[in-house]
Amino acid sequence: MKKWGLAIAGILTYMVGIGIYFSNRLMYMKKKEDDFIKDREVLAKRFIQEDFDTLPKSEIWVPSPSGYSLKCMFIEPHPTNKWIIIAHGVTENKTNSIKYMNIFLKRGFNAVIYDHRRHGDSGGKTSSYGHYEKSDLKAVIDELKKRKGSDLFFGIHGESMGAVTLLLYAGMLEDGADFYIADCPFSNFEKQIQHQIGMEIPFPTWSIFPLGRMFIKLRDGYWTNEVSPIDFISTIEKPVLFIHSEPDTFIPASMTLELYEAKKGPKQLYLAKNGAHAQSYNANPKEYEERIDQFLEQLVLK
Structure with missing residues (x-):
């Protein structure tokens, strides 16, 4: 059970980390x-x-x-x-x-x-x-x-x-x-985000995008498909x-x-x-x- 708990905690930590990273990149894109x-x-x-x-x-x-x-x-x-x-x-x-x-x-x-x-x-x-x-x-x-x-x-x-x-x-x-x-x-916007993910990050978009769009909704109040x-x-x-x-x-x-x-x-x-x-x-x-x-x-x- 302890191993399962650690595994679940690891997965949740990964998911939160991906969501925060993704949403930060969009919400706070570095300005000139x-x-x-x-x-x-x-x-x-x-x-x-x-x-x-x-x-x-x-x-x-x-x-x-x-x-x-x-x-x-x-x-x-x-x-x-x-x-x-x-x-x-x-x-x-x-x-x-x-x-x-x-x-x-x-x-x-x-x-x-x-x-x-x-x-x-x-x-x-x-x-x-x-x-x-x-x-x-x-x-x-x-x-x-x-x-x-x-x-x-x-x-x-x-x-x-x-x-x-x-x-x-x-x-x-x-x-x-x-x-x-x-x-x-x-x-x-969603097609644009996925286009950029494909150019910048060596991971398939399906492994990142759903988490990212959910964190945008939670943190900034809108769905990216709007x-x-x-x-x-x-x-x-x-x-x-x-x-x-x-x-x-x-x-x-x-x-x-x-x-x-x-x-x-x-x-x-x-x-x-x-x-x-x-x-x-x-x-x-x-x-x-x-x-x-x-x-x-x-x-x-x-």
Whole structure:
């Protein structure tokens, strides 16, 4: 009996250890340092401090429905009701959104950039890859409408987790924007997790994943299968531009193709020939902007 007890204790210890390790990797994915992001963008000349400093802007704290505050910046150089909201990816912050913001400022839009929960200056303890972030995005949109009026014409651009966030917002909460640009989203969180397990860990996914998803539910309050843009993409009626780099190995481009095919109504697809994950713009800036112009002219501003 003692041997059986030790064996059971060993199995339980293994299960708890796997569950905590798995859930920690997702909930607390190591973020890039704020200074690293800023220095990287400055070195690449995607962020010019002097130009940014001259823009008329307001720093605004938006309360999240999950009980913390979101650090936002409303950048308003134009007397217009046209706005773009930029949602960054996991491990990044709003500084990474400036390069996308600049695309739209040049085209006469005002912009909102903000830090997701647990990133930059915002509150929140965990990353949920769109689950809680979609409600935060709605809170930012509601604040923008409250301050600038309900007759706004606005779009949302998102990169990686930010792209998933906007698709979940539009598909699950409200199709409230006039257009969406989803750059390198995953189509299904569980498939993405299993893809990463297969690349990083020399164990079969069936031996790890069920425990991991249960610990996410216990510790962060949601099931990973709830974060699934592919299940809601068909409800989005507004135009969507899907973007992905073909060489992306972190989130395969096939996931964006799956979303594109499932989307009904107006849509366009841009598969960049160059660039790793979330690098479509960095590796192909001219073509990236041309495809946004094409999308806006043909499906949004026509």
